[in-house]
Amino acid sequence: MNENGKRKRIRIATLSLLALIMLIILGVSWLSSKDLAFFNKQKTKQASGKISTHINSSVSNDSSVIKKADLLAKGYDFDRAIALIKGVKDYEGNPDLESALTRYEKEKAQMVRWQDVTKIPHVFFHTLIADNQKAFDGDYRQDGYNAYMTTIEEFKKIIQQMYDRGYVLVSIHDIGHLEKQKDRSEKMVPGDIWLPKGKKPFVLSQDDVSYYEYMEVDGFAKRLILNKKGNLTNEMELEDGSIVTGSYDVAPLLEDFIDKHPDFSYRGARGIIALTGYNGVLGYRTSPSEYTNSPTLKEDREKARNVSLTMKKQGWEFASHSWGHINDGSAPYEVFVKDTDKWEKEVESIIGKTDIYLFPFGSDIGSWHPYQGKRYEYLKNKGFNYFCNVDASKPSWVQLTDEYLRQGRINIDGIRMYEDLYKGKNTLSTLFDVKPVFDKERPLPVPGS
Known part of the structure; x- marks a missing residue:
């Protein structure tokens, strides 16, 4: 190339x-x-x-x-x-x-201030009858249940009617509260309740929420418990000994109602649960003096404490109903003091401090004049500032002094409803219409009416 x-x-x-x-x-x-x-x-x-x-x-x-x-x-x-x-x-x-x-x-x-806190009614119930057939079975306890108890169906209708009439559940502490003064003393002053025009406040309480032993076979709930989700409900024992859970008393039923109607509760208010101690509390046998040898005493006290804590978070308040369900006004003073101390030791140690006292038997420790005397002083020194007796003679009664608030309660039970329905007393007419409420399964006439 x-x-x-x-x-x-x-x-x-x-x-x-x-x-x-x-x-x-x-x-x-x-x-x-x-x-x-x-x-x-x-x-x-x-x-x-x-x-x-x-x-x-x-x-x-x-x-x-x-x-x-x-x-x-x-x-x-x-x-x-x-x-x-x-x-x-x-x-x-x-x-x-x-x-x-x-x-x-x-x-x-648009809210309107409730002008007169003395015009706030206070209604109360005992444990609700869940099974009419057992409660009204003709035995020697039937008359007492018929007179002083309310059935579940009656309670549901009462609450619905009161809601429809514009009633709103408030706390007794909303009516009046202790307020610090410039001299560092405390003075009970009227509360400020603001509601829509046409709405009316009321207080609700329930006595003897202990589920006493004598009631166990008569168609009542057995105790208050927390279900698997931590919600408040009841246990009830059936004829065959099996246990069912559900809303069988005031607290769970009211929770159910408020879930559907949150405007029935003013700022989270619920009712007052009045407790004795001699049969325990909330369905648990928690009294160390009465159940000394109970192998479940410690467990029962812990369960009751857990239930009460949940209830307080929901807005429920607790009150003393005396330890032994005594007549605080007529019992010897030494008995009154011993009973008060025992409640503090055995009940308050479970549910915590409270300043509410709901007198058993609707009694009181004084006349309608402002409190004075050693019984009042003893309860006041124990931290009680709210006192409630029973007075169905008027729609509402509140006494507010510098030191305390006292309120009359209206019993809603067989006696009161029978008197309205058949004797024309109309004590409950401002709250609800008794006629569609009164349970037709009640034996008539109602004893004591």
């Missing part, structure tokens, strides 16, 4: 190599740009996903806050509902939160 031929072949090889290099470079560049585009696309998708998740989370959180605030507002607790909304960061500019806030403020502005 001559010299020219060699040069020609070298040029062609060089050009081919250069072309190959250029193709490689272009290919790499194209792949790089494609990968970069793909990477950027994926990054954008991930970022978009994060933003979307954040937005959904925010919406979910806002929705949860509004749901909680709505529940507070339905119970007339607008200040807490408003504070809950304002506690959300950057709530201003959030249309849902701002709308809820505007609604709460508008509804709050």
Whole structure:
């Protein structure tokens, strides 16, 4: 091959190599740009996903806050509902939160202050009859149950009627409360209750929530318990000895009603549970002095304590009903003192401190004049500031002094309803219509009426 031929072949090889290099470079560049585009696309998708998740989370959180605030507002607790909304960061500019806030403020502005706290009725029940056939079976206990107890169906109708008439459940502490003075003393002052126009406050209590041993075979709940979800309910023993759970007494039934009608409870108020101690509390045999050798005493006291803690979180309050269900006004003073101390030791040690005393038998430790004397002083020194007797002679009675608040209670039972229905007394007519309430399975006439 001559010299020219060699040069020609070298040029062609060089050009081919250069072309190959250029193709490689272009290919790499194209792949790089494609990968970069793909990477950027994926990054954008991930970022978009994060933003979307954040937005959904925010919406979910806002929705949860509004749901909680709505529940507070339905119970007339607008200040807490408003504070809950304002506690959300950057709530201003959030249309849902701002709308809820505007609604709460508008509804709050329409509330009316209850002017006279002495015009607030207080109704009370005993343990509800869950099985009429067992309670009204003709034995020697039938007359007592017929006179002093209320059936489940009666209770449900009463609460529904009172709700329909505009009654709202309040705490006795809403009626009046102790307030610190400039000299560091405490003074009982009227409370501020704000409700929509037409709504009316009332207090509810239940006596003897011990599920006494003598009632075990007569168609009553056995005890209050917490179910697997930690909710309050009852145990009841059937004829065959099997145990069923459900709402068979005042507290669980009222919880069921408030779940459906949160506007029946003012700022989370529930009722007052009055406890004796000689048969234990809440269906548990908790008295160390009466059940000294019980192998379940410690366990029963712990179970009762857990139930009471849950009830207090729900808004229930507890009261002394004396340890031995004594007549506090007529019992010898030494008996009265011993009984009060025993309640403190055996009952208060389970349910915690309370400042409410509901007198057994509807008795009292004084006349209608302001309290004085050593019985009052003893109870006052024990920390009691609220005292309730029984007075069905008027729709409501409240005595508020600088030191305490005393309230008369109306018993809603067989006697009271029978007198209204058949004797024209109309004691309960402002609360509900007795005629559709009165249980047709009650033996007539009702003893004691």
